[in-house]
Amino acid sequence: MLGSFAVLRKQSLLGDAISHAALPGIAIAFLITGAKDSNTLLLGALVSGLIGTFWIRGIIKKTHLKSDTALGLILSLFFGFGMLLLTFIQKQPNANQAGLDKYLFGQAATLLESDVWLMAIVTSVCLFVLLLFWKEFKILLFDADYTKTLGFNTKFIDILITTFIVLAIVLGLQTVGVVLMSAMLLAPAAAARQWTNSLGMMVFLAALFGAFSGVFGTAISASQNNLSTGPVIVIVAGIFVIFSFIFSPSRGLLFKQIRFIKNRRDLQLHKTLAFMYNIAETHDDISHPHAIKILNNFQGFTKGTLQKLADKNYVTIKGSNWSLTNEGFKTASNLYNQQTKSHE
Amino acid sequence: MKKNIAVKIDDLTVAYNYKPVLWDIDLEIPEGVLMAIVGPNGAGKSTLIKSILGILKPIAGSVTIYNKPYKKQRSLVAYVPQKGSVDWDFPTTALDVVMMGTYGSLGWIKRPGQKEKKAALEALEKVGMLPFKSRQISQLSGGQQQRIFLARALVQNASIYFMDEPFQGVDATTEIAIINILKELRKARKTVIVVHHDLQTVPEYFDWVTFLNVKKIATGPVKDIFNDDNLTKTYGINYKVSIQE
Numbered sequence: 227m228l229g230s231f232a233v234l235r236k237q238s239l240l241g242d243a244i245s246h247a248a249l250p251g252i253a254i255a256f257l258i259t260g261a262k263d264s265n266t267l268l269l270g271a272l273v274s275g276l277i278g279t280f281w282i283r284g285i286i287k288k289t290h291l292k293s294d295t296a297l298g299l300i301l302s303l304f305f306g307f308g309m310l311l312l313t314f315i316q317k318q319p320n321a322n323q324a325g326l327d328k329y330l331f332g333q334a335a336t337l338l339e340s341d342v343w344l345m346a347i348v349t350s351v352c353l354f355v356l357l358l359f360w361k362e363f364k365i366l367l368f369d370a371d372y373t374k375t376l377g378f379n380t381k382f383i384d385i386l387i388t389t390f391i392v393l394a395i396v397l398g399l400q401t402v403g404v405v406l407m408s409a410m411l412l413a414p415a416a417a418a419r420q421w422t423n424s425l426g427m428m429v430f431l432a433a434l435f436g437a438f439s440g441v442f443g444t445a446i447s448a449s450q451n452n453l454s455t456g457p458v459i460v461i462v463a464g465i466f467v468i469f470s471f472i473f474s475p476s477r478g479l480l481f482k483q484i485r486f487i488k489n490r491r492d493l494q495l496h497k498t499l500a501f502m503y504n505i506a507e508t509h510d511d512i513s514h515p516h517a518i519k520i521l522n523n524f525q526g527f528t529k530g531t532l533q534k535l536a537d538k539n540y541v542t543i544k545g546s547n548w549s550l551t552n553e554g555f556k557t558a559s560n561l562y563n564q565q566t567k568s569h570e
Numbered sequence: 571m572k573k574n575i576a577v578k579i580d581d582l583t584v585a586y587n588y589k590p591v592l593w594d595i596d597l598e599i600p601e602g603v604l605m606a607i608v609g610p611n612g613a614g615k616s617t618l619i620k621s622i623l624g625i626l627k628p629i630a631g632s633v634t635i636y637n638k639p640y641k642k643q644r645s646l647v648a649y650v651p652q653k654g655s656v657d658w659d660f661p662t663t664a665l666d667v668v669m670m671g672t673y674g675s676l677g678w679i680k681r682p683g684q685k686e687k688k689a690a691l692e693a694l695e696k697v698g699m700l701p702f703k704s705r706q707i708s709q710l711s712g713g714q715q716q717r718i719f720l721a722r723a724l725v726q727n728a729s730i731y732f733m734d735e736p737f738q739g740v741d742a743t744t745e746i747a748i749i750n751i752l753k754e755l756r757k758a759r760k761t762v763i764v765v766h767h768d769l770q771t772v773p774e775y776f777d778w779v780t781f782l783n784v785k786k787i788a789t790g791p792v793k794d795i796f797n798d799d800n801l802t803k804t805y806g807i808n809y810k811v812s813i814q815e
């Protein structure tokens with residue numbers, strides 16, 4: 227759901243960076259408290275995720291590095307540091323660390339009821355804030371400079387959006403894991419964008435696809451032994467994306483192709499009809515018969531198109547002659563007017 | 571008769587890195603003029619507008635609108651950004667974009683209602699885009715997108731309008747339609763400031779002009795200062811426009 231905003235911001239990498247940045251937080255939280263209690267660990271993830279994000283912001287603003295560079299830098303820095311800490315923890319003798327690597331790839335099976343409650347609560351808070359600041363989010367995403375001239379505090383809106391993206395990511399870590407989290411954030415949004423042109427609908431669909439992938443993925447991985455939940459969920463989400471890219475009615479590849487072929491056919495018909503119209507116009511009687519032969523030199527004319535025009539009752543064919551019907555004449559003259567109008 | 575000063579800029583200096591792109595600009599724009607800002611690419615025209623509107627933070631200098639700091643007078647000012655500054659693939663409709671012009675007066679959280687919608691429809695009508703109100707913005711032509719931006723500014727019902735290249739990539743018909751709207755605004759005693767590239771049309775469209783190239787070269791009535799001398803100073807090369815009388 228919140229992924230929609232990341233996609234529209236062209237900051238798709240941000241999700242990746244945040245989830246990787248969360249790793250050292252988990253490790254540090256474990257080192258300090260020695261506990262495996264997921265709330266503590268997630269708090270650590272949240273803090274280091276936020277630090278990472280605002281560092282990225284700072285780097286982009288202060289130096290003139292491109293945003294990809296800054297993201298990549300923070301991503302590898304934090305992830306490397308996190309891995310280092312994890313190895314260190316694993317070498318420790320008291321090792322009840324076994325649970326920590328679940329944050330790498332995720333394991334929904336280890337979710338406790340309290341974790342699920344936490345997710346539900348945070349999700350509803352996000353939803354509430356989203357609805358409350360809907361107008362502000364929309365205009366900031368579309369045109370940040372303009373938003374500023376209207377007197378809105380753009381920094382505040384920006385921080386709000388970012389915080390919620392970080393929150394969503396951190397919560398998802400347990401289920402999907404650090405490595406695949408960004409895919410989980412972006413895939414539903416990318417799929418949703420294919421189906422709709424309205425921001426509201428897009429966010430709703432993304433949430434739906436996301437939830438569906440989650441449920442379905444978990445079900446599959448639970449029914450098969452030894453399948454990690456995270457990858458399965460992401461694969462299900464990926465299937466949504468592929469399906470959407472191919473089949474969506476307005477942006478999908480399949481329908482684009484079909485429309486293209488249909489348009490080309492229509493165009494051929496129209497061109498032939500227009501040509502006939504020109505000939506027929508020179509006669510007082512529009513239904514005056516003409517030889518089919520004179521059409522032969524005309525580009526775009528085939529026997530097939532003539533037959534189709536006859537099927538549509540635009541022309542009648544008698545032997546080697548054709549003549550325009552009243553209906554055909556009308557259609558053709560409409561086509562003409564339309565064309566000159568659209569050129570105005 | 572002494573005219574009211576709508577916009578007053580003092581000692582404005584702006585830099586992105588170390589080198590200033592605007593250097594010590596002083597400028598007074600009288601109320602009710604239709605003013606062109608001209609200068610070569612990279613002269614800092616867009617930067618000037620963005621600094622006036624608080625989008626960029628200047629190193630030094632101040633901007634006042636009707637004798638008060640800009641921040642207190644925001645509601646008097648409307649902005650038409652350069653068309654290329656936003657992503658037109660954003661999932662929204664023409665009407666929705668125009669409605670955004672009402673967000674400022676609505677303030678936080680409150681949603682636009684019937685009144686705002688009516689205002690937006692009127693603005694669309696004015697720019698001749700009413701038939702396209704439900705159209706996805708990605709499916710509008712460049713000139714139509716430009717008109718949508720203009721309508722969004724009109725909805726704000728401001729006193730001062732800043733427009734960054736509103737004629738960029740529009741055909742002759744649209745250009746005339748837009749300039750007629752601007753002239754109407756001037757008639758209503760509004761002040762309109764336009765970044766403009768086509769020097770030939772300056773005398774025909776505008777009554778006031780500012781030459782800019784990092785520094786302010788000149789500012790004043792078109793009939794007094796729009797001459798080869800100032801053009802040469804601004805554009806560096808020996809410039810000759812034939813000004814039709």
Ligand SMILES: Nc1ncnc2c1ncn2[C@@H]1O[C@H](COP(=O)(O)OP(=O)(O)OP(=O)(O)O)[C@@H](O)[C@H]1O
Nearest residue numbers: 586587591609610611612613614615616617618765
């Ligand atoms: N975001 C930025 N970061 C760094 N330098 C910038 C940035 N934007 C503009 N500049 C530089 O500032 C100078 C002025 O740019 P500006 O966009 O104001 O010019 P302009 O007069 O609007 O040009 P044009 O006619 O091409 O629109 C240019 O030299 C440009 O390279």
Ligand SMILES: [Mg+2]
Nearest residue numbers: 615616617652
């Ligand atoms: Mg510019």
